[in-house]
Amino acid sequence: MHDSAIEIRGLTKAYHRFQLGPLDLTVPRGAIYALIGPNGAGKTTALDLILGLGRNDAGEIRVFGLDHQRDGVAIKRRVGYVGPELNFECWGTVGRTLRFVRGFYPDWDDAYCAELMHRLALAPGEAIAPLSFGAKTKLSLLLALSHRPELLILDEPTTGLDAVSKQQVFAELLKTVEAGDRTVLISSHALTDLERFADHVALIKAGQLLLHGRMDAVVERFRLAEFFMAQGQDLPARSGLTVLRQDGNRWQAVLDQAQDVPGWLQSRGVQQLTLTPMTLEDLFVALVREKEAA
Amino acid sequence: MIKLVWDQVRRWWWLWLAVGVAYGCAVWFGVPDKPDWTTAFFPAAMYVGLLPLSQDISRGDVLRLLRTLPVSAKQIGRAWWWASVGLPGLMLGVITRLVFVLVPALSHRTISGAGCFRFWLSNTLLFGFMFFLQARGPSSLLRKDAVRRTAGECRYMLLFFVSYFAVLMYFYWLFPPQTIRWDGFIAAATGLSIASWFGTEAFARRQLEILPTKAAQVRAVALAGQIAQARVETWFKWIPGVRNNVIHGVAGPGGLGLLFRTTFYRLLGPGLFLVILIGLMLHWTVPAENYDSFFTVVWRLLAVMYWFAILGFTLSGRPQMRLLRTLPVSSARLAGVCVFTPVAALLGFMVPGGLALGLLFGEPLRFVLSLFHSGCPLLIATTTLTIPLFLWLGYNQVLSLVLFLGLVMAGGLTGLLFQEHLSLPVNLALCLLLVGAAFGLTKVLVERSRRVYGPRPG
Numbered sequence: 017m018h019d020s021a022i023e024i025r026g027l028t029k030a031y032h033r034f035q036l037g038p039l040d041l042t043v044p045r046g047a048i049y050a051l052i053g054p055n056g057a058g059k060t061t062a063l064d065l066i067l068g069l070g071r072n073d074a075g076e077i078r079v080f081g082l083d084h085q086r087d088g089v090a091i092k093r094r095v096g097y098v099g100p101e102l103n104f105e106c107w108g109t110v111g112r113t114l115r116f117v118r119g120f121y122p123d124w125d126d127a128y129c130a131e132l133m134h135r136l137a138l139a140p141g142e143a144i145a146p147l148s149f150g151a152k153t154k155l156s157l158l159l160a161l162s163h164r165p166e167l168l169i170l171d172e173p174t175t176g177l178d179a180v181s182k183q184q185v186f187a188e189l190l191k192t193v194e195a196g197d198r199t200v201l202i203s204s205h206a207l208t209d210l211e212r213f214a215d216h217v218a219l220i221k222a223g224q225l226l227l228h229g230r231m232d233a234v235v236e237r238f239r240l241a242e243f244f245m246a247q248g249q250d251l252p253a254r255s256g257l258t259v260l261r262q263d264g265n266r267w268q269a270v271l272d273q274a275q276d277v278p279g280w281l282q283s284r285g286v287q288q289l290t291l292t293p294m295t296l297e298d299l300f301v302a303l304v305r306e307k308e309a310a
Numbered sequence: 311m312i313k314l315v316w317d318q319v320r321r322w323w324w325l326w327l328a329v330g331v332a333y334g335c336a337v338w339f340g341v342p343d344k345p346d347w348t349t350a351f352f353p354a355a356m357y358v359g360l361l362p363l364s365q366d367i368s369r370g371d372v373l374r375l376l377r378t379l380p381v382s383a384k385q386i387g388r389a390w391w392w393a394s395v396g397l398p399g400l401m402l403g404v405i406t407r408l409v410f411v412l413v414p415a416l417s418h419r420t421i422s423g424a425g426c427f428r429f430w431l432s433n434t435l436l437f438g439f440m441f442f443l444q445a446r447g448p449s450s451l452l453r454k455d456a457v458r459r460t461a462g463e464c465r466y467m468l469l470f471f472v473s474y475f476a477v478l479m480y481f482y483w484l485f486p487p488q489t490i491r492w493d494g495f496i497a498a499a500t501g502l503s504i505a506s507w508f509g510t511e512a513f514a515r516r517q518l519e520i521l522p523t524k525a526a527q528v529r530a531v532a533l534a535g536q537i538a539q540a541r542v543e544t545w546f547k548w549i550p551g552v553r554n555n556v557i558h559g560v561a562g563p564g565g566l567g568l569l570f571r572t573t574f575y576r577l578l579g580p581g582l583f584l585v586i587l588i589g590l591m592l593h594w595t596v597p598a599e600n601y602d603s604f605f606t607v608v609w610r611l612l613a614v615m616y617w618f619a620i621l622g623f624t625l626s627g628r629p630q631m632r633l634l635r636t637l638p639v640s641s642a643r644l645a646g647v648c649v650f651t652p653v654a655a656l657l658g659f660m661v662p663g664g665l666a667l668g669l670l671f672g673e674p675l676r677f678v679l680s681l682f683h684s685g686c687p688l689l690i691a692t693t694t695l696t697i698p699l700f701l702w703l704g705y706n707q708v709l710s711l712v713l714f715l716g717l718v719m720a721g722g723l724t725g726l727l728f729q730e731h732l733s734l735p736v737n738l739a740l741c742l743l744l745v746g747a748a749f750g751l752t753k754v755l756v757e758r759s760r761r762v763y764g765p766r767p768g
Contacts, residue, residue: 031760064763067635067636068635069632069635069636069763070757070758070760070763071757071758088640088641089638089639089640090638091638092636092637092638092639093638097636099632099636101630101632102630102632102633102636103630103632103633104633106630114564115562115564115568116564116565116568116569117564117637118564118565119563119564119565119566119567119568120564120565120566120637120638120639121638
């Protein structure tokens with residue numbers, strides 16, 4: 017049995033004005049893995065390729081040790097997918113949609129489906145067209161979870177949801193992971209929630225992986241620094257240092273502790289250096305800016 | 311108002327051009343065989359004005375924009391009338407005049423001026439008549455979005471099928487020139503055309519008030535399918551196990567089988583309608599000795615028409631390709647479903663339909679055999695190439711019409727040029743090659759095209 021749910025090696029995919037990769041990523045089994053990045057970073061492209069939607073130009077993707085193209089059908093039987101672009105309206109009602117999708121999964125669990133339907137406040141006779149955006153996302157989640165997939169791929173499942181629905185979606189995800197050896201790969205802009213629920217994170221920008229690792233280690237690695245420098249003195253640009261603001265001789269910056277930036281700053285004569293922990297959201301904004309500046 | 315008309319022309323000039331070319335070809339190929347070419351109607355011209363308008367209204371995007379612009383409903387309605395009736399009428403007049411001048415000069419044939427005028431007048435009045443139906447038809451008065459859309463789709467199909475046969479084949483038979491019936495038609499069509507002008511403001515106001523939603527477009531087709539599905543399922547309620555499916559909806563076999571069955575249920579109504587229509591036409595208008603030649607033409611036309619009905623029902627209301635691609639089904643199987651479901655639906659209509667008509671008219675196998683002798687297999691194989699095109703560009707009525715025209719011409723050509731000169735093995739090999747090409751293209755698109763499996767940046 018493989019330790020990793022997903023292994024990506026040297027993945028590239030080029031479009032007219034965009035290239036993803038080369039990308040290397042490992043998603044461990046049983047993890048909630050967050051894939052974050054600004055709009056157009058390549059998150060959906062990466063998730064699509066993992067699921068076998070589209071062909072990669074180079075590289076390898078293995079899901080549970082299986083090749084994502086050759087064993088596409090076997091992989092999809094073990095995977096649940098939720099995405100904002102899925103449309104079920106042609107089936108008319110929740111019940112008919114369930115009936116259609118259920119036909120593809122031999123492991124479909126009717127009892128679990130009924131339980132989830134109750135928890136997500138959906139009914140088989142309900143028409144899909146008038147459902148709210150949140151209810152449609154819940155239907156998508158219901159369809160993805162009812163066959164008890166080993167891997168859940170969620171592409172921005174909380175976009176457009178209110179706070180209560182968002183919490184409900186994350187609560188269901190937690191229950192799913194707790195229930196067994198299941199893995200969740202989630203792309204989302206709800207960074208505050210991800211910081212709480214996910215245990216791994218990867219940051220992707222313009223098709224390149226900027227950062228990845230365990231959530232706590234990643235957040236712990238960076239610090240928000242405030243310090244003073246002598247009037248007129250400037251700091252040269254270097255990796256691991258992102259200046260957020262300069263107000264006279266007062267500076268605010270994000271430091272990468274793994275690159276010993278605090279020591280470097282001390283050697284430059286900065287005064288009153290204070291370091292405070294950052295949230296994932298602060299870090300995201302700072303790192304995306306850093307890359308842009310570079 | 312002029313700007314709105316100009317906008318309509320600028321956005322749809324290619325359709326007008328396509329119809330113009332098709333019309334020109336039909337005249338060019340039609341003239342040598344006919345003593346008076348004007349008896350051969352080319353009804354595609356009728357749709358050139360109405361179809362873009364119908365498309366704009368059903369999409370809703372143009373209406374949303376128009377609502378924000380400083381133009382009155384009266385101006386919008388009149389612009390629509392000019393774009394749908396006035397301009398096509400004028401253009402048809404110019405083309406007819408050109409044919410009147412050019413054909414005798416180039417081919418030393420004489421063309422009846424009165425015939426030309428009759429052709430132009432009857433077509434132009436039909437533009438007005440169809441605009442009247444669009445503006446004042448019962449479905450335009452329905453308030454509920456999905457029901458209105460469904461009624462609109464049905465009305466469009468009805469108009470298309472009936473008008474094609476009625477106008478192309480029976481117009482001059484129904485309304486012989488210089489008779490009271492002809493005068494009656496001219497009077498009625500003129501009255502309705504004039505009435506359509508006066509209804510423009512109310513028509514535009516209604517459309518601006520009831521904006522269609524994107525969801526309604528899918529819902530309308532789904533609604534029609536569900537109605538058909540529900541009725542068909544109730545017929546089989548006595549079979550053990552089916553009752554549960556009807557009641558609960560969730561239970562019962564799903565997957566691609568459900569998709570396949572749904573497609574067939576949706577097509578039962580239109581298929582039955584066409585078979586009855588042909589039966590009535592045979593009974594009333596075709597002498598027994600002409601059955602075979604009638605079928606040579608009609609089955610080919612029917613094959614193409616029904617093909618687009620199938621695609622209209624299956625593609626516009628199809629489960630989204632992105633959803634299907636996320637399910638555990640291989641791209642080859644998915645491509646197979648996309649290509650072979652419509653082919654099976656077409657054959658499932660044409661063979662039993664031909665058998666039923668054959669039984670009614672005395673010789674059970676006669677019409678089925680004529681299906682194979684009239685170039686239908688090659689034509690059906692050609693039509694499968696429209697599937698990857700629709701998947702790539704998205705299904706819409708305008709593209710359907712353009713492809714329809716192309717396929718009608720291709721159907722004529724396959725029948726006239728190839729069918730009789732090709733041996734059966736070559737014919738079958740050609741069919742297999744075409745269907746194989748459609749399958750291969752569809753598979754590649756389903757696997758690789760982001761336009762097909764979900765166009766999203768990033």
